[in-house]
Amino acid sequence: MAAALLPYAFILIPKYAMAFLTAKRIHNGYNWLPTGSVIELSNDGVIISVGEEHAHKATFYDGFLCPGFVNTHCHLELSHMRGVVPEHTGLIPFLKTIPTHRNDHTPEQKRLARLNAYEELAGNGVVAVGDIANTTDTLDVRAMGKLHVHTFVEAIGFNEARAEAAMGYARQTLEAFATQPIGISWLRQSITPHAPYSVSQRLFNSIGECNESGVLSIHNQESAEENKYFERKEGAVADLLHGLGIDDTSFVPSGKTSLTTYLHWLPQRLQYLFVHNTFTTAAEIAMAQQYCASAYWCLCPNANMYIENRLPDLDMLMQNTSNICIGTDSLASNKQLNILDELNTIKLQYPGIDWEILIKWATSGGAAALQMDELLGAIMPGKRPGIVQITNNKATGLPNIINKIV
Numbered sequence: 001m002a003a004a005l006l007p008y009a010f011i012l013i014p015k016y017a018m019a020f021l022t023a024k025r026i027h028n029g030y031n032w033l034p035t036g037s038v039i040e041l042s043n044d045g046v047i048i049s050v051g052e053e054h055a056h057k058a059t060f061y062d063g064f065l066c067p068g069f070v071n072t073h074c075h076l077e078l079s080h081m082r083g084v085v086p087e088h089t090g091l092i093p094f095l096k097t098i099p100t101h102r103n104d105h106t107p108e109q110k111r112l113a114r115l116n117a118y119e120e121l122a123g124n125g126v127v128a129v130g131d132i133a134n135t136t137d138t139l140d141v142r143a144m145g146k147l148h149v150h151t152f153v154e155a156i157g158f159n160e161a162r163a164e165a166a167m168g169y170a171r172q173t174l175e176a177f178a179t180q181p182i183g184i185s186w187l188r189q190s191i192t193p194h195a196p197y198s199v200s201q202r203l204f205n206s207i208g209e210c211n212e213s214g215v216l217s218i219h220n221q222e223s224a225e226e227n228k229y230f231e232r233k234e235g236a237v238a239d240l241l242h243g244l245g246i247d248d249t250s251f252v253p254s255g256k257t258s259l260t261t262y263l264h265w266l267p268q269r270l271q272y273l274f275v276h277n278t279f280t281t282a283a284e285i286a287m288a289q290q291y292c293a294s295a296y297w298c299l300c301p302n303a304n305m306y307i308e309n310r311l312p313d314l315d316m317l318m319q320n321t322s323n324i325c326i327g328t329d330s331l332a333s334n335k336q337l338n339i340l341d342e343l344n345t346i347k348l349q350y351p352g353i354d355w356e357i358l359i360k361w362a363t364s365g366g367a368a369a370l371q372m373d374e375l376l377g378a379i380m381p382g383k384r385p386g387i388v389q390i391t392n393n394k395a396t397g398l399p400n401i402i403n404k405i406v
């Protein structure tokens with residue numbers, strides 16, 4: 001993409017015509033910089049230099065500075081469902097509740113909830129979001145220009161006979177996003193499968209063929225029941241499909257897990273964003289990384305705790321990949337949209353994972369997963385990542401006070 005077409009960061013006019021920033025510690029999106037490092041910013045938020053010069057004129061910030069966060073998995077269109085579904089029900093009861101309640105609210109209630117959620121993301125230091133859409137509801141928030149957005153338009157349809165109709169609806173929805181006037185932030189979109197148990201083989205094939213953006217996102221192995229269904233066509237997923245009146249007669253169980261099965265229905269040339277991965281094994285990660293042009297593994301820890309009360313095995317994940325990123329999922333399965341709180345949830349359960357790694361996942365990891373690393377995710381000359389200051393909450397001792405600087 002030509003430099004002239006690069007979008008502005010989420011705030012156009014920083015507080016200073018040109019700024020020099022320093023802090024106790026600075027994380028550049030990959031690692032901690034040497035003590036005393038100074039960031040030089042242009043008047044539109046572009047990093048000019050990072051080094052130890054200009055210390056005498058730099059503004060000192062308490063806590064630490066890092067690039068703006070990238071939230072790689074959210075559903076802004078479900079924001080009105082905050083608190084509707086009880087916690088710890090498990091995925092299948094959760095999935096039964098969503099269709100029953102997603103239309104309980106008026107269009108105005110939904111609109112206000114979306115706007116609030118969008119502001120919540122931006123206020124919590126997020127600069128870009130990978131946002132799932134089943135409708136065109138989020139056209140309004142995309143136009144606000146505070147966040148870069150990749151909208152993943154979900155195709156859903158497990159009945160083979162309905163594949164063309166499902167694809168037609170997804171194409172129509174995609175078209176509405178694709179023809180939205182371009183504003184000051186990146187607005188991108190692609191059609192993506194919802195989950196292995198809600199997309200037929202034929203629909204997987206069509207989605208793969210039409211995806212030109214290079215990034216394909218999918219809810220992957222969020223529940224053990226998903227694997228059971230693919231292996232033996234039984235269990236709670238079978239009950240869910242039958243309960244919803246979905247004809248699954250064309251599905252033949254593969255005797256293998258979901259990921260091992262559906263991935264081969266999709267092209268190798270794409271970059272994949274696997275979301276949740278709560279029940280994904282080391283062998284499957286290795287297989288996917290060999291198969292896909294590139295593979296990113298998105299963690300949504302608070303949503304995992306909310307629904308299944310279990311996190312993926314992060315020690316195993318870290319041994320097998322460094323392509324990890326963070327999402328909040330929707331307000332239907334999270335109390336807030338706050339990437340730093342997601343990191344705190346991981347830190348509480350995995351105290352051995354350094355903040356240096358956690359911040360990397362939330363910044364450069366997410367930017368690469370959404371193919372926005374040309375501009376975002378790193379405090380390096382030429383990029384315009386947004387900069388946030390993080391300080392500790394005195395009551396909890398956890399870093400959770402977020403102040404957007406640019």
Ligand SMILES: [Zn+2]
Pocket residue numbers: 073074075132219329330
């Ligand atoms: Zn989700």
